[in-house]
Amino acid sequence: MSQNVQYGADKDGRWEGTVANIRSVRPQVLLLQEVDFLVDPDTAKAAEDALGMRLAVAPSRNLNTAVAWDPEHLQMVDTETKYAATEMHHGYCAPRFKPLGLDRELPAPLVAISTHLTPYSAQAAAQEAQMLCARAYRYGGIALVGGDINHLPLGDDEPDWSLVQPYNRTSRCLRRTSTSEPWKGNPIVGEVFRDGEFTDVAAHVADRRNAPELRRPTGKAGLLRVDQAHVTPALVPTIQDYWTVDPGEHSDHFGLAFTLDLNQTDTSLVRAYT
Template identity: 80%
Template sequence: MTVMSQNVQYGADKDGRWDGIVEQIRSVAPQLVLLQEVDFLSDPDAAKAAENALALRLTVAPSRNLNTAVAWDPEHLQLVDVETKYSLELHHGYCAPQFIPLGLDRPLPAPLVAISTHLTPYSAQVAAQEAQLLCARAYRYGGIALVGGDINHMPLGDQEIDWSLVQPYNRTSRCHQRKSPNEPWRGNRIVGETLRDGEFTDVAAHLADLREDPTLRAHTGKHGLLRVDQTHVTPALIPTITDYQRVDPGPNSDHYGLLASLDLNRVDHSQIRAYA
């Protein structure tokens, strides 16, 4: 299964960029697409038009700001339910459909939960609290889950960047506070630590370490130097990870898209757990 994540950048419906993003997605032909900053798809007519353009089914989560959405190929994934219970409590929210993957060697004993999210860019500490909530929702239905999207904060294991090149307002939200103006900036990795402690694995970092290929940790925000877009999986999905790459949408977004390849026949059934 190919999973794509794409922050489409606010206003894509107004300046024609959405058509280019649709073309990019269709050229990749993923079975699952995690979308962020798609507030225009909260209009049911626009969502239906997007389904037709993508040749995929689509569900859009409620949001206080910029909506998230998930699209899927019904020939590969059968929708069970969509969970957005706490979406309005997050800055941008989350969309958490549950699927039965079709055509596997043996059926999965729990649904695949695929969460598209966009954590708050304004505070690493608040984003970590949002990540805590997402951890709970991901494990809620058995623990076969992935969380992907615009995570907005510095991942574990990536090299420190030159923070002098970053806008001051992004340094205040993505770095540790300094005790003096002469102290160097250090990225705040609390979101990555939270996901790690929730036993999530960062797909790009996992393959970068496995293959000894640091290019897989390349930044995804075109202007912010950080790998802000990430895909994380629960322990049951670690053995399924087979590939990862960035996709350049050109002028259609200020974020690179992500592609993660997962072989769902390799799901670790021993890691499936009841939610308590």
């Protein structure tokens, strides 16, 4: 599951409701964004207890990301945040896990990256995505990248850009040659994930089931499916399901949840990357 909890959730009581929503899904891996309050060790420990999960929080220049996991299903090997606070606007958290209880042991760790790409420039967000692709593949190529991607994914319908705030159009749309030219979303971030051979989980399930509603927007005010999950080729056969989670009044982002059967991992695609 991935959830942008919306800045300030710890101050206005929304965090408790978000925890309840998460517990209703019972994820084994949880990707979190905008959780700056969890950098405090005592608060992080309380969050672990409330979620019934372990937690890793990444450093950030702005709003922190985190990953939580169920230790009954995953053994954490290490956490990588090498460039989180220096090269990215919000950063990323990239723990590596050994899945437990599978029919066979995987030849490489599962890398589960929680990220929040910059909302201010599609071009800058694409550079961040390029870095995340490298971090995802580095340990063998069994990896997922999820979180608040902030930009229009490939294959989704164009929103009515006239309803989008002007500052969001400047960051998420292609430049126009005149004011009479219609706005068009900038696909560069989605193109980076595509060229990195990642698969958009929501789009994959939507196309397989002929269920275009699965591409619905996840930002309550932004008209875009900004929250996304992308997996490497080794994990494409594992994709079982995808759905969104209504946060109610507790966040301005819908959560997203998806099921992967790691027994179906294509281990022939696992190799050493540098």
